[in-house]
Amino acid sequence: MERTADERILQSSPLRKLLSRPELGSVVGALAVFLFFAFVADGFLHASSLSTVLYASSTIGIMAVPVALLMIGGEFDLSAGVMVTSSALISSMFSYQMTANTWVGVGVSLLVTLAVGAFNGFMLTRTKLPSFIITLGTFLMLTGMNLGFTKLIDGTVSTKTIADMQGFPSAHAVFASTLSVGGVDFKVTILWWLGLVALASWILLRTRAGNWIFAVGGNQDAARAVGVPVTATKIGLYMGVALGAWISGQHLLFSFDAVQSGEGVGNELIYIIAAVIGGCLITGGYGSAVGSAVGALLFGMTSKGIVFAEWNPDWFKFFLGAMLLLATLLNAWVRKRAEATT
Amino acid sequence: MTETTERTPLIELTDVSKHYGTVRALEGVFLEVHAGEITCVLGDNGAGKSTLIKTIAGLHQHDGGTVRIEGEETRLASPRDALDRGIATVYQDLAVVPLMPVWRNFFLGSEPRKGVGPFKRLDIDLMRRTTREALLRMGIDLRDVDQPIGTLSGGERQCVAIARAVHFGAKVLILDEPTAALGVKQSGVVLKYVAAARDQGLGVVLITHNPHHAYLVGDRFVLLKRGTMVGSHTRDEITLEELTRQMAGGSELDDLRHELEKSTP
Ligand SMILES: Nc1ncnc2c1ncn2[C@@H]1O[C@H](COP(=O)(O)OP(=O)(O)OP(=O)(O)O)[C@@H](O)[C@H]1O
Numbered sequence A: 001m002e003r004t005a006d007e008r009i010l011q012s013s014p015l016r017k018l019l020s021r022p023e024l025g026s027v028v029g030a031l032a033v034f035l036f037f038a039f040v041a042d043g044f045l046h047a048s049s050l051s052t053v054l055y056a057s058s059t060i061g062i063m064a065v066p067v068a069l070l071m072i073g074g075e076f077d078l079s080a081g082v083m084v085t086s087s088a089l090i091s092s093m094f095s096y097q098m099t100a101n102t103w104v105g106v107g108v109s110l111l112v113t114l115a116v117g118a119f120n121g122f123m124l125t126r127t128k129l130p131s132f133i134i135t136l137g138t139f140l141m142l143t144g145m146n147l148g149f150t151k152l153i154d155g156t157v158s159t160k161t162i163a164d165m166q167g168f169p170s171a172h173a174v175f176a177s178t179l180s181v182g183g184v185d186f187k188v189t190i191l192w193w194l195g196l197v198a199l200a201s202w203i204l205l206r207t208r209a210g211n212w213i214f215a216v217g218g219n220q221d222a223a224r225a226v227g228v229p230v231t232a233t234k235i236g237l238y239m240g241v242a243l244g245a246w247i248s249g250q251h252l253l254f255s256f257d258a259v260q261s262g263e264g265v266g267n268e269l270i271y272i273i274a275a276v277i278g279g280c281l282i283t284g285g286y287g288s289a290v291g292s293a294v295g296a297l298l299f300g301m302t303s304k305g306i307v308f309a310e311w312n313p314d315w316f317k318f319f320l321g322a323m324l325l326l327a328t329l330l331n332a333w334v335r336k337r338a339e340a341t342t
Numbered sequence B: 001m002t003e004t005t006e007r008t009p010l011i012e013l014t015d016v017s018k019h020y021g022t023v024r025a026l027e028g029v030f031l032e033v034h035a036g037e038i039t040c041v042l043g044d045n046g047a048g049k050s051t052l053i054k055t056i057a058g059l060h061q062h063d064g065g066t067v068r069i070e071g072e073e074t075r076l077a078s079p080r081d082a083l084d085r086g087i088a089t090v091y092q093d094l095a096v097v098p099l100m101p102v103w104r105n106f107f108l109g110s111e112p113r114k115g116v117g118p119f120k121r122l123d124i125d126l127m128r129r130t131t132r133e134a135l136l137r138m139g140i141d142l143r144d145v146d147q148p149i150g151t152l153s154g155g156e157r158q159c160v161a162i163a164r165a166v167h168f169g170a171k172v173l174i175l176d177e178p179t180a181a182l183g184v185k186q187s188g189v190v191l192k193y194v195a196a197a198r199d200q201g202l203g204v205v206l207i208t209h210n211p212h213h214a215y216l217v218g219d220r221f222v223l224l225k226r227g228t229m230v231g232s233h234t235r236d237e238i239t240l241e242e243l244t245r246q247m248a249g250g251s252e253l254d255d256l257r258h259e260l261e262k263s264t265p
């Protein structure tokens, strides 16, 4: 009995295993885009260009990871883009107004941003309204507060520089420094990005919380019925997005030392697109953190590749849309194949 | 309800009622579940069967009457609470998460872990192995526990859910219409696992539309109609014909037959 069962498992081919990976579509797409720009854009293959591509990818990728987790958990966060700006503004303004060490501002910003994430999750689980509505509300409120508070406190649309304040150099090193590897400069955000992808993959695939994330996104009622803490899982996922917003926000602040209060609007869609290109099912229950990273990489390659190819950057949006459609179609096709051949 | 049993029932409902706002979904329901027995709840669509078991499963709280679990009067706060007291439920519509592998579904909500501190992780080998063994013990030979559970047949899915409940040491197993969407053969398979669970000493509550299925395995029968209890019998008190007749509306059916006989020459 045991033996027959084992034999049949061996028959399920490694190819099918590969085809059933959620990120397969995006990997194929990423290879295609890479080869395309390697041919048409001079200098795309230079180490410094690749470092630029990786930097652009990492700034999207840091947010795409928690947004992907949230999507696997069955929800959206439209406030993710402006939350990055809010987090930077809070950090900057607190340090400046209190003339405190910048690390104090960084800490306060972490707490407030996590609280905003928890608010999103709490409102969602409490009201049972669609996350689209709840986070659209948060999005609008944060957009208004970013502009309103900055005008009220600083009198303009951007914050005062904090470059000369205590703790700035060390915070700059952590969130916005450049590391030289073999003569090529890499931004530290790439490390944050890789770290987050590794952490998120570990959580998703190897921990109980990961099992719960797939379950609340795949069938929330079934999950609740077998004792999964649905509310806590969802609130945790929104706080994960807030954590990503905090990291991105601090990067924004410490790489430019001042923050434009109107930034971030529209980025939430880019994060969602990266997650979807990476194989996350928009209805929840399926996807991976690695996929979101490949989605972000596709994004970085296209946005910078167009510049290296000296094209009009207006074409970027077209490419993005086409990639989104292609990747989604490919993912759907692959998934159907994988499920049909069982 | 005159019979005397020296054993304390695993679950005993006395005069239980439940309202959804102004909708009276249950009124004056009595029910007993004993170890090693199958209690069948029968009734038409909308009779309140699902409402009744959601009350026992901790998904809803009853508004009136008492619920006793192993003799102790209780009010279940959540499905988790019910599970912790050994009451496992397999729902009509929400038994599994279709896109997740069989083994992840099997352990969902009760995942075993190894390691310490931040490195605490799922014991995946144990989970895979246990799933395969537990299913095999129930006579289900799955090709691959890694396949999404949504790719199993309806009957197989029900069986996995039953095997899960048995594995986690449930004392009471509640099944909401496990055979509703199944063909004759698959229904038979599921009923066999229900009987297997009973033979392992579980108390089973089986919800069904089908008096034939109920009579095949049931020890007690509770009939619901528009939220009220219209009958409660042990197996030796009732025949299949009588059960079918009561289920179909009893005297109403007699009237219907009368009418039909008149109109057809
Ligand atoms: N959440 C709810 N809110 C309001 N009314 C409800 C709710 N759930 C069920 N009802 C009502 O309670 C009554 C009993 O429903 P229930 O689902 O218990 O029936 P059932 O016997 O399980 O039917 P079926 O055989 O179709 O599964 C129905 O009239 C239904 O409309």
Ligand SMILES: [Mg+2]
Binding pocket: B049, B050, B051, B092, B176
């Ligand atoms: Mg029902």
